[in-house]
Amino acid sequence: MSPDVLLEHAPLFARAAVVTVRIAALGILGALTVGLVCAAVEHFRVPVGRQAVRAYVELARNTPLVVQLFFLYFALPKVGVVWSGEACAIIGLTFLGGGYMAEALRSGLDAVDASQVDGALSLGMSRGAALRHVVLPQGVAVAVPALTANVIFLVKETSVVSVVALPDLMYVAKDIIGSSYDTREALTLLVVAYLVILLPVALGARALEGRWRRAGLGS
Amino acid sequence: MTTTTDAPVLELRDVRKTYPGGVTALDGVDLTVRRGEVVVIVGPSGCGKSTLLRTVNGLEPLTGGAIALDGSQITGSGTRWETVRQRVGMVFQSYELFNHLTVLGNLTLAPVRVAGTPRAKAERRGLELLARVGLADKAGSYPRELSGGQRQRVAIVRALAMQPEVLLLDEITASLDPEMVREVLDVVVELADNGMTMLVVTHEMGFARAVADRVVLMDRGRVVEEAEPEEFFTNPRSDRARAFLQTFTYTRSTRRAGPDVSAEPAAEG
Amino acid sequence: MPVSGLEVLLEGRNLVRLLEGLGTTVGIALASLAVALVCGVPLGLAMTRRGALVQVLTRGYVETMRIVPQLVLLFVVYFDLAREGIVSLSGTATSVLVLGLWGAAEMGDLVRGAVTSIPEHQVDSARALGLAPGQVQRLVVLPQTVRRLAPLTVNLTTRLVKTTSLVVLIGVVEVLKVAQQIIDANRFEHPEAAFWVYGLVLGLYFVVCYPVSVLARRLETRWESR
Numbered sequence: 154m155s156p157d158v159l160l161e162h163a164p165l166f167a168r169a170a171v172v173t174v175r176i177a178a179l180g181i182l183g184a185l186t187v188g189l190v191c192a193a194v195e196h197f198r199v200p201v202g203r204q205a206v207r208a209y210v211e212l213a214r215n216t217p218l219v220v221q222l223f224f225l226y227f228a229l230p231k232v233g234v235v236w237s238g239e240a241c242a243i244i245g246l247t248f249l250g251g252g253y254m255a256e257a258l259r260s261g262l263d264a265v266d267a268s269q270v271d272g273a274l275s276l277g278m279s280r281g282a283a284l285r286h287v288v289l290p291q292g293v294a295v296a297v298p299a300l301t302a303n304v305i306f307l308v309k310e311t312s313v314v315s316v317v318a319l320p321d322l323m324y325v326a327k328d329i330i331g332s333s334y335d336t337r338e339a340l341t342l343l344v345v346a347y348l349v350i351l352l353p354v355a356l357g358a359r360a361l362e363g364r365w366r367r368a369g370l371g372s
Numbered sequence: 373m374t375t376t377t378d379a380p381v382l383e384l385r386d387v388r389k390t391y392p393g394g395v396t397a398l399d400g401v402d403l404t405v406r407r408g409e410v411v412v413i414v415g416p417s418g419c420g421k422s423t424l425l426r427t428v429n430g431l432e433p434l435t436g437g438a439i440a441l442d443g444s445q446i447t448g449s450g451t452r453w454e455t456v457r458q459r460v461g462m463v464f465q466s467y468e469l470f471n472h473l474t475v476l477g478n479l480t481l482a483p484v485r486v487a488g489t490p491r492a493k494a495e496r497r498g499l500e501l502l503a504r505v506g507l508a509d510k511a512g513s514y515p516r517e518l519s520g521g522q523r524q525r526v527a528i529v530r531a532l533a534m535q536p537e538v539l540l541l542d543e544i545t546a547s548l549d550p551e552m553v554r555e556v557l558d559v560v561v562e563l564a565d566n567g568m569t570m571l572v573v574t575h576e577m578g579f580a581r582a583v584a585d586r587v588v589l590m591d592r593g594r595v596v597e598e599a600e601p602e603e604f605f606t607n608p609r610s611d612r613a614r615a616f617l618q619t620f621t622y623t624r625s626t627r628r629a630g631p632d633v634s635a636e637p638a639a640e641g
Numbered sequence: 642m643p644v645s646g647l648e649v650l651l652e653g654r655n656l657v658r659l660l661e662g663l664g665t666t667v668g669i670a671l672a673s674l675a676v677a678l679v680c681g682v683p684l685g686l687a688m689t690r691r692g693a694l695v696q697v698l699t700r701g702y703v704e705t706m707r708i709v710p711q712l713v714l715l716f717v718v719y720f721d722l723a724r725e726g727i728v729s730l731s732g733t734a735t736s737v738l739v740l741g742l743w744g745a746a747e748m749g750d751l752v753r754g755a756v757t758s759i760p761e762h763q764v765d766s767a768r769a770l771g772l773a774p775g776q777v778q779r780l781v782v783l784p785q786t787v788r789r790l791a792p793l794t795v796n797l798t799t800r801l802v803k804t805t806s807l808v809v810l811i812g813v814v815e816v817l818k819v820a821q822q823i824i825d826a827n828r829f830e831h832p833e834a835a836f837w838v839y840g841l842v843l844g845l846y847f848v849v850c851y852p853v854s855v856l857a858r859r860l861e862t863r864w865e866s867r
C-alpha cells in the first residue's frame with residue numbers, strides 16, 4: 154500500500170464524506186420528526202391514525218433500505234413520482250428511520266407512569282402542559298439509548314445510497330476499485346472515512362446517555 | 373383543631389362513581405368539609421377512599437351527584453378543572469415527583485407555568501417552603517437522590533406552592549419505611565395547626581386520632597360512620613366501625629402445633 | 642393504479658425466478674445465522690470473564706464489527722482478501738463469512754447482556770438452597786438466560802435477512818438482482834414493470850421478516866410477564 158496513492162485519493166473521499174454526512178444528517182432529522190409524530194399518535198391511541206402508523210412502522214422495520222431505495226428511485230417514477238437521487242436517499246432514510254424512531258419514542262412515552270399526569274394535573278396544569286413539561290421530557294430521556302443506537306444505525310445504513318447514483322463514500326471506493334489497481338488504498342480510505350464519521354457519533358452518543366442518566370432518570 | 377369556622381369549603385352531595393368496567397366505587401357519598409377543618413377518611417382497602425379524593429380533584433368524572441367548592445358547583449360540563457385544581461392541592465401515595473426536575477424545579481414548575489409567577493419569586497417561595505420542612509439543602513437534588521420520607525415532604529410542599537385552599541392527602545405514608553412515617557406526619561400536623569383545610573385518607577390510626585377534627589368511616593362506597601376522633605376510637609357507634617378498628621389490633625387467631633414443613637432434602641444430582 | 646406491466650410477473654418463469662432469488666437471500670441469511678450462533682455464543686460467554694486480555698480482544702472485535710457499516714465489511718473482504726488472491730471466495734461465500742462474523746459480534750453482545758442481566762441474588766439464593774455450582778448454572782442461570790436470549794436471537798434473524806439484501810452489491814444473484822434482470826429484459830416492451838417487480842420484492846421481504854418480528858415480540862412479552 155503506497156502513501157502517495159492514499160494521499161492522491163484522499164481529497165475524493167473527503168468530498169464524498171460530505172455527501173454521506175449531509176444525507177445522514179437530513180435523513181436522521183426527518184426520521185426523528187416522523188418518529189415523534191407517529192409515537193404521539195400511538196401513545197394517545199388516535200383512532201385510525203394509530204392503525205395507519207402501526208402499518209407504516211411494521212413496513213419500515215421489516216424491509217431493507219436497499220429495496221426501499223430501489224422502489225423509490227426506480228419504481229415510483231413509473232407512476233409519475235420522480236425524485237432526484239439525493240431526495241430519494243433522504244426520503245428513504247426518513248422512511249426507514251421514522252419507523253425505528255417511532256418505536257423508540259413510543260416505548261419511552263409509554264414508560265412514563267400515567268399517574269405522573271395525575272401529579273401534573275393536580276397542580277393545575279393542562280393536559281398539553283403535562284405532556285410538554287412532564288411526560289415528554291421523561292419519555293425522551295428513557296428513549297435516549299434507543300435513539301442514539303438508531304442514529305448510529307442510520308449513519309451506517311447511509312452506506313447504501315450509492316445505489317441511487319449518489320457520489321458518496323461507497324460510490325467513490327467502487328469507482329477507484331473499478332478503474333485502477335489501488336484497491337487496498339481505496340478500501341483503507343473507505344474504512345478510515347467511516348471511522349472518522351462514526352467514532353465521534355458513537356462517543357457523543359455515549360456521553361449523551363451518561364448525561365441523561367445523571368440527570369436522575371431511568372431507575 | 374384551631375380555626376374551624378362554619379363556612380363549608382367542600383360540599384359533596386350524593387356523589388356516585390361507577391367505573392367503565394362496572395365497579396361502583398362511590399355509592400352516594402355526602403360529606404361537608406368546613407374551613408380550617410381536618411377530616412380524616414378511614415376504611416378498608418377498596419372501599420372508595422382514593423376515588424373520592426380523585427373526584428374532588430376532577431381526576432375521575434362523577435357518574436352522579438355534585439361537588440361544590442366555596443359554595444359554587446365544580447362538577448358539570450362547564451368546569452375549568454385547571455382553575456379548580458389550583459385551589460385544591462393533592463398529594464399521592466407514590467409522591468409523583470417529576471424525576472427529570474430538581475426538587476426546586478418540582479416546586480416551581482406549576483407556579484411558573486400555570487400561575488404565571490415570576491421565576492425568581494417562585495424560587496424564593498419554593499426555598500422558604502423547603503426550609504419549613506427541613507429540606508432547604510436538597511433544593512438542587514433530584515428526586516431519586518432523596519429518601520421516601522424526603523420525597524413525600526417535597527410532594528407536600530409542591531402542592532403548597534400553589535397556595536391551595538384545600539389539601540387532599542391520599543395515604544401519603546403508605547409507601548414509606550416505618551422510620552420515615554413520622555417526619556411526614558409531623559409536617560401534616562403542623563399544617564393542621566396552622567389552619568389548613570384538609571381531607572386526609574390514612575391507615576395510621578394514631579395519626580388520625582391526633583390530627584382529625586372529624587373521622588369518617590367508609591365502606592363499600594358509602595359513609596357508614598362520622599364522629600369526633602375521641603368518640604370514634606374509644607366508643608364507636610356502629611358494628612362496622614368496631615370491626616374495622618379490631619383489624620388494627622393483632623391477635624393470634626389459633627395456636628397450632630409446631631410447623632409441619634419438615635425439610636426432606638429433594639433428591640437431586 | 643392502472644399501470645401496465647403487471648403481466649411481466651406472470652410471464653414465463655419470472656415469478657419462480659424471483660422466489661428462487663428470495664431463497665438464495667434466505668439461505669445466505671440462515672447460513673450466516675449458523676455462523677453467528679456457533680461463534681457468537683462462546684464469544685459472549687468469554688466477554689463475561691474478567692481477564693484483561695480477554696476483555697480487550699473480545700470487546701475490540703465486537704466494537705469494530707459493530708461500528709463499521711456491514712457493506713464496508715463486505716467490500717473489504719470481497720475486493721481485497723478475495724480478489725488479491727489471499728483467499729479465493731465467491732460472492733456467496735464472502736457474504737456468509739462476513740455476515741456470519743458480523744452476526745457473531747451482535748450475538749456475542751446479546752449473550753453477554755443476557756448473562757450479566759441475571760441478578761446476583763438469583764445465584765445467591767440458589768446456593769443458599771444447597772445447589773452445587775454446576776446445578777446453579779444448569780437449573781437457575783441457564784434457563785433464565787435462554788428466556789432473555791430467545792426473543793433477541795429471533796430479532797437478530799430478521800436483521801440478518803434484511804442485511805443480506807446488501808450482497809447484491811458484491812454481485813451475488815439474489816432476489817433484487819433477479820428483479821433487475823427481469824426489468825432489464827422487459828425494458829422496451831414493459832417499461833413500467835419496474836413498479837410491480839420492485840413492489841413485489843419489497844412485499845417478499847416483508848412477508849419473510851414480519852412473521853419473525855411478531856414471533857420475537859411474542860416471546861418477549863410472554864417471558865416478560867412471568
Ligand SMILES: Nc1ncnc2c1ncn2[C@@H]1O[C@H](COP(=O)(O)OP(=O)(O)O)[C@@H](O)[C@H]1O
Nearest residue numbers: 391393395397416417418419420421422423424
Ligand atoms: N381506574 C379504575 N378502574 C376501575 N376500577 C377502579 C379504578 N380505580 C379503582 N377502582 C375500583 O374501585 C374501587 C375503589 O377503589 P379505591 O378508590 O382505590 O379504594 P381505596 O382507595 O379505598 O382502597 C375498588 O374496587 C377498585 O378496584
Ligand SMILES: [Mg+2]
Nearest residue numbers: 421422423543
Ligand atoms: Mg387508595
